[in-house]
Amino acid sequence: MSESGGGASERASFIRAPRDFWGGLALIALALFALWASRDLPGMRGFAFGPGTAPRMFAVVLGVLGLTVSITGLTTKGPGIERFYFRGPFFITLSVGLFAWMVRPLGLVIASFLSILAAAGATPDARLIETLIWGALLTAFCCLLFPVALNLPLQLWPNSWEPAAILKSLFEFR
Amino acid sequence: MIDLLHNLVLGFSVSLSPMNLFLCLVGALVGTLIGVLPGVGPLATIAMLLPITFGLPPVGALIMLAGIYYGAQYGGSTTSILINIPGESSSVVTTLDGHQMARQGRAGPALSIAAIGSFFAGCVSTVLVAALGAPLTSIALLFGPAEYFSLMVLGLCFAVVLARGSILKALAMVMMGLLMSMVGSDIETGQSRMAFDIPELSDGIGFVVVAMGVFGFAEIMRNLEQTESRDVIKAKLTGLMPTWPDLKAAAGAIGRGTVLGAILGILPGGGAVIAAFAAYTFEKKMARDPSRFGRGAIEGVAAPESANNAAAQTSFIPLLTLGIPPNAVMALMVGAMTIHGIVPGPQVMTKQPDLFWGMITSMWLGNLMLVVINLPLVGVWVKLLQVPYRLLFPAILIFCSIGVYSINNAPFDCVLTAVFGLVGYWLVKHDFEPAPMLLGFVLGPLMEENLRRAMLIARGDPSTFITRPISGSLIGIAVLLLIVAVLPMIRAKRDEVFVEE
Numbered sequence: 001m002s003e004s005g006g007g008a009s010e011r012a013s014f015i016r017a018p019r020d021f022w023g024g025l026a027l028i029a030l031a032l033f034a035l036w037a038s039r040d041l042p043g044m045r046g047f048a049f050g051p052g053t054a055p056r057m058f059a060v061v062l063g064v065l066g067l068t069v070s071i072t073g074l075t076t077k078g079p080g081i082e083r084f085y086f087r088g089p090f091f092i093t094l095s096v097g098l099f100a101w102m103v104r105p106l107g108l109v110i111a112s113f114l115s116i117l118a119a120a121g122a123t124p125d126a127r128l129i130e131t132l133i134w135g136a137l138l139t140a141f142c143c144l145l146f147p148v149a150l151n152l153p154l155q156l157w158p159n160s161w162e163p164a165a166i167l168k169s170l171f172e173f174r
Numbered sequence: 175m176i177d178l179l180h181n182l183v184l185g186f187s188v189s190l191s192p193m194n195l196f197l198c199l200v201g202a203l204v205g206t207l208i209g210v211l212p213g214v215g216p217l218a219t220i221a222m223l224l225p226i227t228f229g230l231p232p233v234g235a236l237i238m239l240a241g242i243y244y245g246a247q248y249g250g251s252t253t254s255i256l257i258n259i260p261g262e263s264s265s266v267v268t269t270l271d272g273h274q275m276a277r278q279g280r281a282g283p284a285l286s287i288a289a290i291g292s293f294f295a296g297c298v299s300t301v302l303v304a305a306l307g308a309p310l311t312s313i314a315l316l317f318g319p320a321e322y323f324s325l326m327v328l329g330l331c332f333a334v335v336l337a338r339g340s341i342l343k344a345l346a347m348v349m350m351g352l353l354m355s356m357v358g359s360d361i362e363t364g365q366s367r368m369a370f371d372i373p374e375l376s377d378g379i380g381f382v383v384v385a386m387g388v389f390g391f392a393e394i395m396r397n398l399e400q401t402e403s404r405d406v407i408k409a410k411l412t413g414l415m416p417t418w419p420d421l422k423a424a425a426g427a428i429g430r431g432t433v434l435g436a437i438l439g440i441l442p443g444g445g446a447v448i449a450a451f452a453a454y455t456f457e458k459k460m461a462r463d464p465s466r467f468g469r470g471a472i473e474g475v476a477a478p479e480s481a482n483n484a485a486a487q488t489s490f491i492p493l494l495t496l497g498i499p500p501n502a503v504m505a506l507m508v509g510a511m512t513i514h515g516i517v518p519g520p521q522v523m524t525k526q527p528d529l530f531w532g533m534i535t536s537m538w539l540g541n542l543m544l545v546v547i548n549l550p551l552v553g554v555w556v557k558l559l560q561v562p563y564r565l566l567f568p569a570i571l572i573f574c575s576i577g578v579y580s581i582n583n584a585p586f587d588c589v590l591t592a593v594f595g596l597v598g599y600w601l602v603k604h605d606f607e608p609a610p611m612l613l614g615f616v617l618g619p620l621m622e623e624n625l626r627r628a629m630l631i632a633r634g635d636p637s638t639f640i641t642r643p644i645s646g647s648l649i650g651i652a653v654l655l656l657i658v659a660v661l662p663m664i665r666a667k668r669d670e671v672f673v674e675e
């Protein structure tokens with residue numbers, strides 16, 4: 001399983017350690033992005049640092065390190081990239097995204113329940129009935145723990161049950 | 175000496191108040207509860223439970239967090255011993271002999287020796303923290319911006335050298351953390367940096383967001399890939415207490431582990447992980463019959479468990495006296511303190527003695543509670559380990575989501591955490607270790623501030639870092655450290671290049 005990325009590295013045989021090579025390239029990209037994002041920040045004024053000095057300094061060092069890492073990816077042999085599984089990351093991101101989207105307009109109860117259902121999609125072992133029961137139990141527990149026991153300001157239910165109002169609130173950000 | 179006693183009395187008067195005692199107990203209990211879950215280490219546990227301390231007064235919140243930390247650490251050992259999956263990296267070595275002991279039906283003695291060793295280490299290092307706190311604070315007063323900057327450089331170098339895998343990649347991770355910490359308002363001018371006019375970013379990226387994404391969510395994504403094969407010890411846990419020969423065999427190991435752990439914990443960048451490894455290796459070297467190790471030697475459990483607890487505790491020293499977190503867990507504690515409006519550093523001890531000493535004494539109480547609550551509850555933890563992962567992970571996920579959301583009541587933070595989860599997953603797939611990144615991320619603003627001030631004082635002359643004696647020696651140690659660590663690697667790499675094909 002861990003070597004399933006090996007096929008790609010054999011085709012492009014000059015990349016000897018794909019993890020280092022691609023990892024380094026991504027860091028270079030990040031450094032370039034940071035340089036671009038901080039382009040209009042003022043730099044040094046005399047010997048005093050400006051707001052842009054430190055970000056650019058770190059970005060340049062990161063870029064150089066990234067370059068070195070990807071060059072080592074060409075010179076020394078390393079393991080191939082492990083297979084990426086899309087199911088887990090996809091459903092987990094979806095679950096958190098759903099929660100973020102719904103917690104304000106729909107309240108904690110609906111948001112957590114739907115978020116738990118989405119999370120269950122991340123594993124093929126999940127069973128429907130079990131997930132529904134477990135989701136309801138967890139939601140109840142969260143509602144008792146966070147707003148009640150810990151006294152955090154979380155709204156439990158939507159402001160209004162009018163379908164039109166709910167729809168409207170779902171597409172109103174901030 | 176009188177001062178020390180006086181301070182400890184003050185501390186106990188704070189930590190023994192019913193409220194704080196209760197918080198410490200709850201912290202240790204909940205910390206263990208979460209820490210027992212496979213793949214959830216202290217870092218993820220603290221990140222996850224941080225929101226529940228928001229409503230508490232600062233002293234109570236920190237006492238509870240310290241309790242959570244020890245609990246999580248102990249929970250990690252329980253998982254290692256019972257199911258051979260280290261709950262966190264500092265208990266990796268505990269699996270070697272601990273799980274073997276469990277297979278031989280001696281899970282009880284293994285768990286109790288871990289608790290006893292931790293408790294002993296906790297007692298010694300609590301006194302050490304109390305004794306070293308005052309003198310180190312006075313050293314801190316000698317530190318100017320240049321010294322602070324150099325000390326942080328040294329800390330990051332330690333973190334890089336001690337990280338697993340390539341030093342180059344660990345350095346790159348530190349840089350990435352530093353770069354990410356630059357997002358938000360500039361300290362001096364207030365100018366918005368790299369925030370793209372997103373209001374939630376104007377204050378910078380929250381460290382809980384990064385920590386929970388990279389350690390919490392990414393860990394879940396990783397765990398979901400592995401098909402479940404847990405080797406839970408089903409045998410009944412009879413004979414919890416170690417026998418007299420067990421205790422005699424472990425006593426030396428506990429003592430040596432404690433000393434080693436206490437020293438390594440103070441050093442920046444190290445902390446519990448390296449202490450546990452070092453103590454285990456040391457015991458193995460010391461042993462008359464090293465072949466017993468890995469086959470259920472009780473010293474192999476006692477030494478690393480004592481060491482990681484001692485280190486966990488002494489790593490509070492640089493945090494409380496210098497305000498510099500020596501490792502990622504402490505970095506998280508800094509974040510927690512900042513949320514409660516406490517700036518960690520030498521002024522904490524003088525300005526808030528009740529907080530400082532209350533926290534130190536609560537460390538000892540926390541350790542005592544671990545022994546008291548965990549041994550009777552071992553059966554409960556075993557039950558918990560049998561809960562399948564498909565039920566566990568949605569629970570962890572939803573607690574994390576609600577936790578992140580409740581920090582600022584900002585849905586954007588949840589989305590950002592999910593993004594960092596993906597980043598963390600990608601990093602692990604490419605052999606980048608996220609811990610140095612988190613340390614860089616937390617130290618970033620502090621480093622920039624001190625660098626700017628030092629350069630301003632020296633009128634733009636960078637040699638100030640080398641010519642000032644304390645700063646110069648710190649930089650010297652850092653450079654030496656990197657050279658020592660890199661040299662053998664370069665040689666090995668070169669050999670590899672020549673040997674290949």
